[in-house]
Amino acid sequence: MKGVVIKSTGSWYTVLSENGVLLDCRIKGLFRIKGIKTTNPIAVGDNVEFEMENDGKAVINKIAERKNYIIRKSINLSKQSHILAANIDSAFLIVTLAFPRTSAGFIDRFLLTAEAYHIPTSIIFNKIDLFENDEALMKDLNTFIQIYERIGYKCYKVSATKRENISVLQALTKDKTTLIAGHSGVGKSTLVNAMDANLDLRVGEISDAHSKGKHTTTFAEMHPLNYGGFIIDTPGIKELGLVDMEKEEISDYFPEMRALRNNCKFNNCLHLNEPKCAIIEAVEKGEIATSRYNSYIGIMSGEELDIAYQS
DSSP states (O other): OEEEEEEEOSSOEEEEETTSOEEEEEEOSOOOOTTOOBSOSSOTTOEEEEEEOTTSOEEEEEEOOOSOEEEEEOSSSSSOEEEEEESOSEEEEEEOBSSSBOOHHHHHHHHHHHHHTTOOEEEEEOOGGGSTTOHHHHHHHHHHHHHHHHTTOOEEEOBTTTTBTHHHHHHHHTTSEEEEEOOTTSOHHHHHHHHOTTTOOOOOOEETTTTEEOOOOOSOEEEEOTTSSEEEEOOOOSOOOOOSOOGGGGGGGSHHHHTTGGGSSSTTOOSSSOTTOHHHHHHHTTSSOHHHHHHHHHHHTSGGGGOOOOO
16 A cells, blocks of 8 residues: 655654545655665655554654655754655745845755755745735845845745735645644744644744744644645754765755856866855955855855754
8 A cells, every 4th residue: 555654753653545535654664765865765755665563553664766856964963864754845944034034054054954965845924914014124125126136036934824825836746745843933834824724733922022933833744635746844944954965066955056167167166265266256256145155155064064953
């Protein structure tokens, strides 16, 4: 029998079978995914085969090849990684410019990770109803949108509470498997509930002391949408670190840098302080946003390469 994993609690997996039945499954023996060292051999979104045993329990015995996955550092101190979800058609990065504020650096690290794992990503600016009359924040919003749309990312202004542009998100997610990510408090669960009221996901509160969200989702879980498709809700992210990337390839995942990398004088240019670097020249001319280049410099410093992707 075949199905898709919609929830994982560590030792047990909830599988939605092809005939629409939910089953609690365990794995038999040790699974090893070729070339990937992770704490979880099976992830939400995995297509699996399972069988019923004599005791009436379901056992997963095969995982289908993944078309993609998104991975993070394990939150423990081991050097292993954790697959957050697999077989993703697209991702929504939920961003708020206030209550709480999402930094450009965080946005860029997520986009880089999504590029590396071939996951098309849209940037969803939520809670716009909270600062529609704030000229400074609206100016920031328009600047963000200009920067990211210029390099090919679709940006959408939404309000989950006022249902602004919710129909647009419904159209984008119909019959697809979409990963939802962002800081705690940006309104991921509220947004998903607005897209499909039948889900009724638990919504957290914002901490008054720090204007940051309190975690309500503690692990990734996939929810079927009543209009077709699936939403993968993920834990709120404090920091986003990169896994198994060499410094030489980081610029490949910045679309605006990738387009110019062959114009540098040196084939092994890291775009830091080398002479006749096409990337640095583009930054100086305003063709590449300074904030994007600063994110690149921060990642290349090495520290972000090992920061945990935490809930």
